Amino acid sequence: MLQTLPAEKDRIIIPGPAGFMPPSAAQLGVELPSAEVGIAYGRHVPEDIAIAEVAKQMLTKPNATIFPGPMVLWAWNAHAIEKAQAVLEIAAQIPNVFIIPMPDYRPKYPKVDPEEVINPNHPNLTIWGNKIEACIFVGVHCHYANLTLKMIRAGTNCCTTALCAEQGHEDAMLSIHDMDAAKLRKVAKIFKRVREELNIPMPADGRTVRYTGIQSRANGDETHMNPMLFALASPPPPGASMPPEGQQPH
Amino acid sequence: MSTPLEPETKTNPQGDPITSAAPIKVGGGSKDPHEAAKKQRVVTPEYMFLEAPRKREFITGSESAKEAVRRSNVDLSVAYPITPQSETLQLVGVLYGEGYVKEFYRGEEEYGVMSAIAGGSRAGVRCFTATAGPGTLRGIEPIASWPGHRLPAVCMFTCRVVNAPLAIQPDNIEISYLLNCGMIVFHAENQQDLYDFIMMGFIISEKNDVTLPVGVACDGFFVTHARAYVHMQEKGIKLPPRAAWKGAVPVLDAENPPARLSRDAPVQKSNFMSYNIHAVWQQEVWAAVERSRRYIEQYMGGLLEANNVEGAEALLIASGSAAAQSREAIRICKEQGIHVGLIKIRSLRPFPTKELRKLCATAKLIVVPEFNYVGWLAKDVAAAIYGYSDAKVIGGPRVYGGMSMPVEMIVDELIGGLTGKKSISVPDSAIMGQDVDQAAVAHFMQNI
Numbered sequence: 001m002l003q004t005l006p007a008e009k010d011r012i013i014i015p016g017p018a019g020f021m022p023p024s025a026a027q028l029g030v031e032l033p034s035a036e037v038g039i040a041y042g043r044h045v046p047e048d049i050a051i052a053e054v055a056k057q058m059l060t061k062p063n064a065t066i067f068p069g070p071m072v073l074w075a076w077n078a079h080a081i082e083k084a085q086a087v088l089e090i091a092a093q094i095p096n097v098f099i100i101p102m103p104d105y106r107p108k109y110p111k112v113d114p115e116e117v118i119n120p121n122h123p124n125l126t127i128w129g130n131k132i133e134a135c136i137f138v139g140v141h142c143h144y145a146n147l148t149l150k151m152i153r154a155g156t157n158c159c160t161t162a163l164c165a166e167q168g169h170e171d172a173m174l175s176i177h178d179m180d181a182a183k184l185r186k187v188a189k190i191f192k193r194v195r196e197e198l199n200i201p202m203p204a205d206g207r208t209v210r211y212t213g214i215q216s217r218a219n220g221d222e223t224h225m226n227p228m229l230f231a232l233a234s235p236p237p238p239g240a241s242m243p244p245e246g247q248q249p250h
Numbered sequence: 251m252s253t254p255l256e257p258e259t260k261t262n263p264q265g266d267p268i269t270s271a272a273p274i275k276v277g278g279g280s281k282d283p284h285e286a287a288k289k290q291r292v293v294t295p296e297y298m299f300l301e302a303p304r305k306r307e308f309i310t311g312s313e314s315a316k317e318a319v320r321r322s323n324v325d326l327s328v329a330y331p332i333t334p335q336s337e338t339l340q341l342v343g344v345l346y347g348e349g350y351v352k353e354f355y356r357g358e359e360e361y362g363v364m365s366a367i368a369g370g371s372r373a374g375v376r377c378f379t380a381t382a383g384p385g386t387l388r389g390i391e392p393i394a395s396w397p398g399h400r401l402p403a404v405c406m407f408t409c410r411v412v413n414a415p416l417a418i419q420p421d422n423i424e425i426s427y428l429l430n431c432g433m434i435v436f437h438a439e440n441q442q443d444l445y446d447f448i449m450m451g452f453i454i455s456e457k458n459d460v461t462l463p464v465g466v467a468c469d470g471f472f473v474t475h476a477r478a479y480v481h482m483q484e485k486g487i488k489l490p491p492r493a494a495w496k497g498a499v500p501v502l503d504a505e506n507p508p509a510r511l512s513r514d515a516p517v518q519k520s521n522f523m524s525y526n527i528h529a530v531w532q533q534e535v536w537a538a539v540e541r542s543r544r545y546i547e548q549y550m551g552g553l554l555e556a557n558n559v560e561g562a563e564a565l566l567i568a569s570g571s572a573a574a575q576s577r578e579a580i581r582i583c584k585e586q587g588i589h590v591g592l593i594k595i596r597s598l599r600p601f602p603t604k605e606l607r608k609l610c611a612t613a614k615l616i617v618v619p620e621f622n623y624v625g626w627l628a629k630d631v632a633a634a635i636y637g638y639s640d641a642k643v644i645g646g647p648r649v650y651g652g653m654s655m656p657v658e659m660i661v662d663e664l665i666g667g668l669t670g671k672k673s674i675s676v677p678d679s680a681i682m683g684q685d686v687d688q689a690a691v692a693h694f695m696q697n698i
Contacts, residue, residue, distance in 0.1 A: 021526065031544070070500075141497075142458055147530050
């Protein structure tokens, strides 16, 4: 494991376009790391160093975007709600960040609205459509995250991050794993520290999240919102929590 | 009053009833046939595989598979008879009668069985089945779709001849059809391997970053029907249940691919789909195969087993029953003062490429005996070490169609390879490296 970010020449998984049909990170020899070790550009580094690099990319690259997946979009159980709120705490540290959902994994027919949603079958359209150069995936099932990350690396110049509840993702340029609500809050704290080090000002009203077109129209033509003011309108309806033996977010 | 010819309950050597369920006696003597199964306690895979005390029993491969399933917390098993696998799933049926397997039924044929296993796994339960030879090929379409569906399950392949002509004898040609499915493939040398690989297969299969089916192959009859000592944990413990919600894909969501693939549109139907969705999907399946390496290391002790390789005059590289025969050939060679090492391949997919390159770096002669015509292992070995070893590789001896492999055949190839004597059982076209006929090598390489 390296103790710092890898030198440019030693990086394996970097923002693309990587090519028409680039080999997967696994084919290139990138392996998933052990506990408290992150992946930065295909190399294993201490987790906090990888998180700080995520913060730097998200705070400095154009049109930084958080892509929340089904496991934090829906109120499956109390932990899913807690994780979603922690994701909003991260968003609260990134001025002008987009939040564009990946609500499910269904191919969208006849066409996707790439500015409003992202889909694992054609994620590059959303990256291209919004000119996104840094992004975070969180709450996406690992198989679909891996498809998405491979396609984005092949065809776009976006720097990808995976905040994964399981073992992480080699095909992301930056990957942090074992991501529960507590660790998401730790990510938010490191974002705050890096933002302050970079002297990036915060909007006075805390309205860091920039609306997409439909989000704006749905919110009275506002352009931004304060993610920390977002609250559940009501408790999850009965049945929102899956039975213990059923599918649960993780 | 006549004396019954047989006792009321037939038992196998372990004392288990060989009927589908122990008869429930009416009245005061009634006993819950599921009583012992209900008392099983869950232990961690680490305890089960690495720490739990074991006792030795002298049992057949089919019985060792049964005992593995007994301790694996299996939810669903679907059976269809085919020699030499039939006994295995008949014994799993006994486990169903005893309550160790939650659901069990006989399918209509292998395509249906493998499809049912897909459905069970997709629904989030732990699934086990087994087949052989023509059954493998009849089920190959759903089997080959399991990895793309990201379905954890364990399927045992008790290898036998593939038709035509019809025969039921040992031959592991069917493994060659499984190697490129995207599933994990282990090859058991003996009854002990079969027992361990099945149990470990479930756990490896269900790791989130793997989420793939595991095929556990063995050579039919040699392993399934013969008895050997198997070291087993007590019957009272079992593996944790499958935690399906931790898988790489959501459970039973028919609106999403891959389930949607079968129901509705292919992922590339629309012009708005990315050009490379199926390509990255394939990449992801094989990336998951790669990720299984660390769990194979953790639980199985490695993708291969190397014995006396250092300083060896020649190496035997083999899997399955060919590894067992190789051990005897090595003993005979030792009596003649020839030091031969053995590399037994446990995992065919993922393949131990890096390990072989290291172990074979200074080898002069490698002999690869196999129980099939095409020499799928020799091809994999040659491709893996090409450019990393100057060894002469003899792709043989090979036996097939139900023939056994006399260890003398292996000894002959080792001595012939070391002395330069021409082989009578391996054609030049199956020999590569060093001072061999380059035209013959080219012919061999065409088949890789």
